Amino acid sequence: MKRNLKLIGEQTNHVFNQNTKITQLGKSGNVEEAIKLFSEMTHKNTVTYNSMISVFSKNGKINDARQLFDNMPRRNLVSWNTMIAGYVHHDRVDEAYRLFVKMPIRDRFSLTLIITCFTRIGDLEKARELFDLFPHERDVACWNVMIGGYGKKGRVIEAKRLFDEMPDRNVASWNLMLSCYTRNGEMRLGKEFFKVMAIKDVVSWNLMVDGFIEVGDLVSAWEFFEKIPYPNVVSWVTMLSGLARRGKILEARRLFDQMPIKNVVSWNAMIGAYVKDYQIEEAARLFREMPNRDSVSWTTIIDGYVHVGQLDKARELLDQMPYKNIAAQTAMLAGYIKNKRMDEACQVFSEITARDIVCWNTMIAGYAQMGRMDKALNLFKEMENKDLVTWNTMIIGYALTGEMDKAFKIFDEMKIRNVVSWNSLMTGFVQNGLSLDALNSFKLMANEGTVPDHSTFACGLSACANLAALQVGKQMHNMVLKSGYINDLFVGNALITMYAKCGRILYAQIIFKHLDKVDVISWNSLITGYALNGHGKEAVQLFEQMVLKGVLPDHITFIGVLSGCSHIGLVDQGFKLFKCMTEIYSIEPLVEHYACIVDMLGRAGMLYEAFEVVRGLKMRANAGIWGALLAACKTHGNLKLGKIAAKKLLECEPHKTSNFVLLSNMQAEAGSWDEVENMRLLVKVTKAEKQPGCSWIEVRNQIHCFLSNMPMLPETAEVYSKLKALTSQIRSLDCESDLAFLLDNL
Known part of the structure; x- marks a missing residue:
């Protein structure tokens, strides 16, 4: 008998030691060793199973934990609680709740666990329902969880009401209620509550210090810090x-x-x-100097070297790091990508064994920013767990490379979209000259129930500006007013541009004046608006106001103001501003600035001076410069320079037939009919390769687009029928010869 008892005792101790070892292996992350030990055990008790379930759940193997739980020969209350705790740890609320409902017997810990589960995901109504449903199982910990849940959601009044109802409180209860005030910025109420606290400890003092720091009151934070009895x-x-x-x-x-x-x-x-x-x-x-370093220490210093651009030093430290940390590796990866060192970024990426979603997204974004969408797509396909950031990054990448069909395909494949997804698609459309598609996306977004944000409105207004769609822009303006984004700087700037491009410069001016704050883009938008609408003097005056306000102009500012000078013939003023740009603000002239100068001289009839400016350029003249010179030659009838400009323009834009037409008209006016005929033949050859012409009209708040190669629609046939009828009536009048002349010119 004694011998049997001794054997049982030894066996029990052995099982106890093995159970303890399984728990220790789980805490250190050695799951495989724990599984091996569990499998080799000849005698297992309920504690053994509970320990193994805990190991699985704490190391991310929650499904394995549930499988073991279901196969247990016997379960006790701890088994149920351990399994529920695993689900709570992984925020798998539905499984946790279903298990809670099935429990044959519950205790206070069970209730606290399930309430914790719902408060963590912010479902306070369900948590409160369970709290009220089991009044006899509630202990102080359960009350504390409920108060903490209210505090995290900012529901301070409900937290205080519950706190006042508590039958018993411990120091954690008082601190949780105090944290409701401090973490929600209610420092006046927090200070009053702190004074009447029945129990205080160092945590209470720390909460007050942290609360004042969060609201930016460092003086009060310091006062409390100095008064802490035992910091x-x-x-x-x-x-x-x-x-x-x-x-x-x-x-x-x-x-x-x-x-x-x-x-x-x-x-x-x-x-x-x-x-x-x-x-x-x-x-x-x-x-x-640090005596001991952890992964945060290494990551912080590596990230620091990355931020100041010392990538080689950062890489040296990463190589010295005793245990690789994914945060440090991702920081290194982002540094290489920012500096366009993609080969080295790829090498770091290949060295990361356990890649998280941030790491994948960083690498995909890097390839997308470099325009290497083939590489980005390969990673996208290889990636198992994609989030919204992944999908949105691909849309942005394809938009940057002008592949909007592929961007839309990615967008269409998304199962879940957010406002960023829609904004990325709309921005891509606008940037690639597809403003009608952007407005259609805006409409579809509303139909899907996604609420637009400031970026959505800014993008939609930019599309309206590009199309000169005033009525749609006004509708969007009303939506901006209702949504509360009227004082958003991006939206305000987009409104200024929209009204200016639609010819409503007074509205643009009013928007500018009513913005809470303006930046250089705001000034540029209004200056450019004045220039576009022929108000050159106002553009120059606004520029002078901008400088007086201390706002530094940029290259876009000078494009706008030089364009204004060009439109009203302020040649001297224009050259003065051009000199100011280079000598005072040290802005290197772009080809667009020279195009403004050429246009300004050309409009003033100073064609040879304009030509000399073009000849003296250190950069290659673009279509804008040669087009401005050609238009000026047409206006002033200078066929000689016009031929030179046209030839250069055709080299820049060989498939744009409007350039042929302009030169042909000049030759016709000069009586060079042979050259006109040759030009017409050239136009016929080129027309087969040209892009279809596009125009649009806004009718009853709807934008209708027409392409020159569009098949005949019933409405189009009706329009042509009406046009023929009108033409017939006109021909019967005494202006047939004038009409023929007009049609020939058309």
């Missing part, structure tokens, strides 16, 4: 981090040097502060 390392780090985040680097360093005990978090906070302030050498000095 712990968290107190010091909280104050240190607050000073660092607010740019108080010297004060943060002084506090760091005073710390009685420095843990790795305090060192990391100080290094992070120097990195954020671009003091990389000081950050590196501290990094070298």
Whole structure:
């Protein structure tokens, strides 16, 4: 009998030791070793199964945990709670709740677990329903979870009401209620609550310090910090981090040097502060002095070197890192991509064994930004778990390369879309000259129920501006007013441009004046608007106001103001501004600036001066420059220079027949009919290769597009029928010869 008892005791101790070892292996992440030990055990008890379920769930193998749970020979209350805890840890609410409902018996811990599950995902109504349903199973921990849930969602009043109903409170209860105030910026109420707290500890003081830091009140934060009876390392780090985040680097360093005990978090906070302030050498000095480093330490300093562009040093540290961290590797990856060193980025990417979604998205975005969409697509196909960022990145990438058919295909394949998806598609359409498609997307987005944001409106208004679709733009303006985005700078700038391009410069001016704040884009939009509508003097005056306000002009500003000078013949003013651009603001002239100068001289009849400007260019003249000179030659009847300009223009745009027509008209006016006939023959040859002409008209808030190669529609036939009838009536009048002349010219 004694011998049997001894054997049972030894067996029990052996099983206990093995169970403990399984738990330890799980905590260290050695899941395979834990599985091997579990499989080799000849005697398993319920604790053994519970330990193994915990190992699976804590190491991301929740399905394996459930399979083991279902195959258990016997289950106790701990088994059920352990399985539910696994689901809670992975936010798998439905499975956790179904298991909770099936439980043969529950305890207070079971209730706390399931309520925790619902509060973590923000479903406070379901959490409160369960809380109220089991009043006898509620303990202090359960009340605390419910209060914490209300606090995280900012429902401070409900949290306080529940706190006041609590039969018993511990220090965690008081601190949770205090955190409801401090984490939601209610520092006046937090301060009052702090004064009446029945129980306080160092956590209470730390919450007050952190709360004041979050609202930017460093003075009050410092006052509380100095009054903490027994500050712990968290107190010091909280104050240190607050000073660092607010740019108080010297004060943060002084506090760091005073710390009685420095843990790795305090060192990391100080290094992070120097990195954020671009003091990389000081950050590196501290990094070298650290007694112990963790993955955050290495990641922070590597990221710091990446941000200041010292990529080789960052890579050197990454290679020295004792244990590779995906955050550090991704930071290195992003650094190479930012500096367009894609081969090295690809090498880092290949070295990452356990790639997370951020790592994949960073690499795909890198290829997309470089226009290497074939590489981006290969990674996209290889990637198993794609998120919205992945899909949106592909849309943006194809839009950048002008492949809108592929961008739309990606968009169409998306099972879930967000506002960024729609914005990416619309922006792509606008950037690639497909403004009608952008407006159609805006309409489809509304039909799908996606709420537009400021970027959506800015993009939609840009499309209206490109099409001069005033009525649609006005409708969108009304939507902006209702949505509350009227003071958004991007939307405001888009409204200015839309009204200006639609010829409503007064409306554009009103929008500009009523913006809460303006930037250089706002000024540029209005200056360009004045220029487009022939108000050159107002464009120059607005430029002068801009300079007086201390806003630095950029190259677009000068394109706008030079264009204004061109339209009304302010030659001297234009040259003065051009000189100002190069000598005062050190802006290197672009080909667009020279096009404005050529146009300005050409309009003023100074054709040879304009030609000399073109000849003296250090850069290759584009179609805009030669087109401006050709138009001026047409206006002033200079066939000699016109031929030269036309020849150069045809080299730039060989398939644009309007250039042939312009030169042909000049030759006709000069009586060179043989050359006119030759030009017409050339036009016929070229027409087969040219892009179809496009025009549109806005009728009853709808934009209708017409292409020159569009098949005849019933409505089109009706229009032509009416046109023939009108022509017949006109011919019967005494103006037939004038009509023939007009039609020939058309």
